[in-house]
Amino acid sequence: xxxxxxAPDQYNLYILRCADGSLYTGIAIDVxxxxxxxERGTRxxxxxxxxxxxxxxxxxxxxxxxxxxxVEYRVKRLDRSEKLRLVSxxxxxxxxxxxxxxxxxx
Numbered sequence: 001x002x003x004x005x006x007a008p009d010q011y012n013l014y015i016l017r018c019a020d021g022s023l024y025t026g027i028a029i030d031v032x033x034x035x036x037x038x039e040r041g042t043r044x045x046x047x048x049x050x051x052x053x054x055x056x057x058x059x060x061x062x063x064x065x066x067x068x069x070x071v072e073y074r075v076k077r078l079d080r081s082e083k084l085r086l087v088s089x090x091x092x093x094x095x096x097x098x099x100x101x102x103x104x105x106x
Contacts, residue, residue, distance in 0.1 A: 011068030013075060013098065015058040015087060018051035023083050025075050027068040031059050058087045060098050071097045 014031050016024040016038070024047055028034035035056060038044035048054065062068045074096045075083065085091035 009064065010061050011063060011065055012059050013062045013068060013071050014056060015075070015083065016048070016054040017057045017087075018048065018054045020051055022051065023057075023080065023087075024048055024051075024054070025072060025083070027062070027065075027072045031056070060093060062098060 009029065011027050011029055012031050013025065013027055014034070016026075016035075018024060024045065026034065026045065038048050038054070039052065041049060062071045075086070078086065078096065082091060086093065086096065
């Protein structure tokens with residue numbers, strides 16, 4: 001279900017922690033629906049196959065698709081320790097280009 005405080009075409013950046021401890025970063029308009037696709041294996045990322053269960057540990061609204069892809073690229077280039085710092089709140093979201101209010105870590 002889309003976040004009620006976010007525009008319908010608003011993309012979100014999300015980070016999943018997989019069963020093997022690895023982190024997966026992606027973008028979606030509706031994060032809950034995208035997670036369900038990953039769990040079912042339909043249109044889900046190949047990387048996540050065999051790494052279930054996974055858990056959403058971070059998500060944040062990032063803007064339109066172009067902006068979301070730009071931020072996703074920056075986050076994917078972070079090393080594991082920097083991603084963990086982002087998830088925990090120790091790394092400023094602005095450091096990776098997240099400037100939209102409403103950033104959430106789970």
